[in-house]
Amino acid sequence: MTDIVIGNGWILTPDGLVRGEVAIEDGIITNIGEKISANRVIDARNGIVMPGLVNAHTHLGMTLLRGYADDVPLERWLNEYIWPVEAKLDEIDVYAGTLLGCLEMIRSGTTTFADMYIRMDGAARAVETSGLRASLSYGMIGDESRAERELKTGKEFVKKWNNAANGRITTMYGPHAPNTCSPEFLTRVRECSDRDGVSIHIHLAETEAEINEMKSKHGMCSVRLLDKIGFLGPDVLAAHCVWLSPEDIKILKKNDVKVAHNPTSNMKLGSGIAPVPELLKGGIVVALGTDGCASNNDLDMFEEMRMATLLHKVHKLDPTVISAREALEMATINGARALGIDAGVIAVGKKADIIIVDTNKPHLTPKHDLISHLVYCAKGSDVSTSIVDGKILMENYELTMLDEMKIMADAEKVARDLISRVA
Numbered sequence: 001m002t003d004i005v006i007g008n009g010w011i012l013t014p015d016g017l018v019r020g021e022v023a024i025e026d027g028i029i030t031n032i033g034e035k036i037s038a039n040r041v042i043d044a045r046n047g048i049v050m051p052g053l054v055n056a057h058t059h060l061g062m063t064l065l066r067g068y069a070d071d072v073p074l075e076r077w078l079n080e081y082i083w084p085v086e087a088k089l090d091e092i093d094v095y096a097g098t099l100l101g102c103l104e105m106i107r108s109g110t111t112t113f114a115d116m117y118i119r120m121d122g123a124a125r126a127v128e129t130s131g132l133r134a135s136l137s138y139g140m141i142g143d144e145s146r147a148e149r150e151l152k153t154g155k156e157f158v159k160k161w162n163n164a165a166n167g168r169i170t171t172m173y174g175p176h177a178p179n180t181c182s183p184e185f186l187t188r189v190r191e192c193s194d195r196d197g198v199s200i201h202i203h204l205a206e207t208e209a210e211i212n213e214m215k216s217k218h219g220m221c222s223v224r225l226l227d228k229i230g231f232l233g234p235d236v237l238a239a240h241c242v243w244l245s246p247e248d249i250k251i252l253k254k255n256d257v258k259v260a261h262n263p264t265s266n267m268k269l270g271s272g273i274a275p276v277p278e279l280l281k282g283g284i285v286v287a288l289g290t291d292g293c294a295s296n297n298d299l300d301m302f303e304e305m306r307m308a309t310l311l312h313k314v315h316k317l318d319p320t321v322i323s324a325r326e327a328l329e330m331a332t333i334n335g336a337r338a339l340g341i342d343a344g345v346i347a348v349g350k351k352a353d354i355i356i357v358d359t360n361k362p363h364l365t366p367k368h369d370l371i372s373h374l375v376y377c378a379k380g381s382d383v384s385t386s387i388v389d390g391k392i393l394m395e396n397y398e399l400t401m402l403d404e405m406k407i408m409a410d411a412e413k414v415a416r417d418l419i420s421r422v423a
Helices: 060-065 074-086 091-108 120-130 147-161 183-196 208-218 222-228 246-254 263-268 276-281 301-316 324-331 333-339 370-376 404-422
Strands: 002-013 016-025 028-032 038-043 047-051 053-058 110-117 133-140 169-175 199-204 236-240 258-261 286-288 354-358 383-388 391-395
Touching: 002 028, 002 354, 002 370, 016 370, 038 391, 047 370, 053 236, 053 258, 053 286, 053 301, 053 333, 060 074, 060 091, 060 110, 060 120, 060 404, 074 404, 091 110, 091 120, 091 383, 091 391, 091 404, 110 120, 110 169, 110 333, 110 383, 120 133, 120 147, 120 169, 133 147, 133 199, 147 169, 147 183, 169 183, 183 199, 199 222, 208 222, 222 246, 246 276, 258 333, 263 301, 276 286, 276 301, 286 301, 286 324, 286 333, 301 324, 301 370, 324 333, 324 370
Parallel strands: 002 038, 002 047, 053 110, 110 133, 133 169, 169 199, 199 236, 236 258, 258 286
Antiparallel strands: 002 016, 016 028, 047 354, 354 383, 383 391
């Protein structure tokens, strides 16, 4: 008998919204539309059954720094606040912060995320506990003084955790950025990635300062240097990509690089506006990310979709730029493609990473266009049910696997202890 059937809701399929049922067996979507007997029936009345959202770039351990250093210029933000605290982080801290982030994601409809941070054994254990799906990488600073140590840590993490938690955890190599890693280090990372068959997650062209530094050091911008050394490829997830030239976009397309757009973080830190309309027009896969909670403050991907549409409309003075449908694709199927996961769409044979959005809310009434509502009206708090790998993590707003009060209390204590170590 089928494990789970979700019925009585609107189903968001590639062809639009349809009525019917979704059947799940062994973590896979096995049927759409037909009435089937199941061990468990979920009533999605007044709900939209849709793919879980994919957060393609974050640093989940930074939930501990939420609100710690706001409205500060980037260089001061890093040098005076973030880096001194991160130097004190241990694995227990990162476990607590990541688990808090996982809790927030389950509550707000994210079922999969890509994470780059430090003390990543703690992050992986949190993902294992939470039931979420994640692609994890240890963030490596590849300068001469610590290149060997960093690469060793990155290799060990990749091998230890790849395909762990019944395949819910995959790993990537995480060189931090072109201006914090030497070309020689990045070449070695590419060799390791090819050898181990895992992808690469990197910050790229995030700030004008990065581009100026690269031109000063190497006589060319970040994208051109990475292309020159053979680093780029279809397995590269490049976060931010704000400061791109038209030629850079052609290079990314040529190499089939995937881009993680982080509109809220880019706005908050004053980094600039990524040329997303141009990237999409160029046929590049663009996903969405929140970045860490120190530079965004929350992990609500519904909010991120809304920001992605509105930011580019006002920047281009064109209300047709980045439609609701495009933003929804960026947060679902494009995110799955960027992470190499067979999910992001409600279709037979895909992974059963599914959420239900409760539309019985004042701000989702009247229901003229529910797809538009998902982007312009819905909030993470409207998610009533979250399913990952065919396992129910939340049903009718009730968590099934995590102790919410304990996780929040633990994170509060760990965060206060962490800050006291820096003072």
